[in-house]
Amino acid sequence: MKQSSHGSSDEVFIEESGLDIDSSDDEQLDPLLEPEKTIFHFPKGARPGTFLHTVFEEIEFTEPAGSEGNSQIIAELLEKEQYDPEWLPVLIELVAQVMNTALDGDALFLRDKGIDKRLVEMEFLLPIDVLDAPSLNRVIQRHDSLSARAHELGFYTVKGMLKGFIDLVFEHQGKYFVLDWKSNYLGDDVSCYQRSQLEHAMVDHRYDLQYQIYALALHRFLKTRIPNYDYDTHVGGVYYLFLRGIEPSSDSGIFSARPTKAMIEALDGLFFGAQPSHNQGMESAESNETDATTDGENQQMGLGF
Numbered sequence: 001m002k003q004s005s006h007g008s009s010d011e012v013f014i015e016e017s018g019l020d021i022d023s024s025d026d027e028q029l030d031p032l033l034e035p036e037k038t039i040f041h042f043p044k045g046a047r048p049g050t051f052l053h054t055v056f057e058e059i060e061f062t063e064p065a066g067s068e069g070n071s072q073i074i075a076e077l078l079e080k081e082q083y084d085p086e087w088l089p090v091l092i093e094l095v096a097q098v099m100n101t102a103l104d105g106d107a108l109f110l111r112d113k114g115i116d117k118r119l120v121e122m123e124f125l126l127p128i129d130v131l132d133a134p135s136l137n138r139v140i141q142r143h144d145s146l147s148a149r150a151h152e153l154g155f156y157t158v159k160g161m162l163k164g165f166i167d168l169v170f171e172h173q174g175k176y177f178v179l180d181w182k183s184n185y186l187g188d189d190v191s192c193y194q195r196s197q198l199e200h201a202m203v204d205h206r207y208d209l210q211y212q213i214y215a216l217a218l219h220r221f222l223k224t225r226i227p228n229y230d231y232d233t234h235v236g237g238v239y240y241l242f243l244r245g246i247e248p249s250s251d252s253g254i255f256s257a258r259p260t261k262a263m264i265e266a267l268d269g270l271f272f273g274a275q276p277s278h279n280q281g282m283e284s285a286e287s288n289e290t291d292a293t294t295d296g297e298n299q300q301m302g303l304g305f
Contacts, residue, residue, distance in 0.1 A: 037086055039094050039244050040188045049183035051081050052243055053167065055091060056098070056181050057121060062114050065096035094243060101248045103239055103256070108172050118170040124217035126162040128271050133157075139270055143263035146199060146208040153209070162271075166214050175236030176222060178214045180207075182242045190252040193245020198255040202240065211238040215259045216267050231261045 042048060055077060059070045074091050078084075099111040133155050140147035168179040184201055186192045202208055215238060223229050237258030245253030 037090050044185045052183045053181050061110050065092045097246050113170045122166040122169050128159050130159050139266045146203055150203045177236040178238040180240045190245050190247045193242050193253040219264050
């Protein structure tokens with residue numbers, strides 16, 4: 001978090017992106033070694049992680065991974081970031097596996113999500129009246145079993161704006177989902193990317209708090225966009241895709257969760273205070289700001305009403 005340039009000295013502007021350490025602490029391979037080129041051996045660390053995020057931001061989901069358009073996008077990104085062009089077939093295979101894996105084990109395929117069904121890098125701003133670590137720990141540990149397993153958060157009492165970006169928001173059968181790309185290296189085989197290992201990584205990096213904030217941001221956004229909005233009706237949950245472990249016809253590399261309505265309402269109250277008139281005023285202001293800044297996003301997601 002960083003100090004705000006406006007307001008009182010105890011007001012802060014919190015960069016949510018600081019929570020997303022992703023694979024920044026993954027060990028690098030010895031550069032003298034020449035491992036075979038598989039996604040398990042793709043370079044590790046923050047920069048390669050950002051690169052993989054960019055690949056999935058730029059490609060067109062509804063085209064085959066190896067289409068001329070998608071191949072060109074990936075090749076140009078490799079050249080721009082000065083990666084060996086021999087990684088191209090590995091990355092095309094990765095995209096194909098991700099697009100052709102049923103995230104819900106049934107019918108939810110990213111290959112079906114055209115531009116009207118997805119929103120890339122959704123920015124959010126969440127105002128915080130006052131937030132202290134003990135209160136936040138109590139709420140998330142009470143409502144989420146992963147948070148109950150994690151170490152307690154510690155930070156000074158803060159107020160200000162929480163800013164962040166959600167990798168992907170998409171719609172499926174009338175429900176909206178958060179998706180986050182993770183490039184973390186957990187091992188050289190899909191057996192290293194099963195539910196127990198994913199939960200360990202989620203807890204270790206405090207991704208639980210990250211997806212809770214994302215779900216709250218989506219909740220706040222949809223409240224201003226959908227008539228008769230209801231969390232249980234319209235929010236499907238969150239997916240964290242550990243890209244190196246994705247394998248079609250299995251749930252390898254897929255972490256999914258759905259924060260309860262009670263949890264989101266508790267976080268909402270914790271962030272924005274308990275006085276109804278104050279909350280309503282903030283909600284109106286946020287709605288007006290969203291109207292002015294996200295018309296393009298709304299049209300993209302089919303939420304332009």
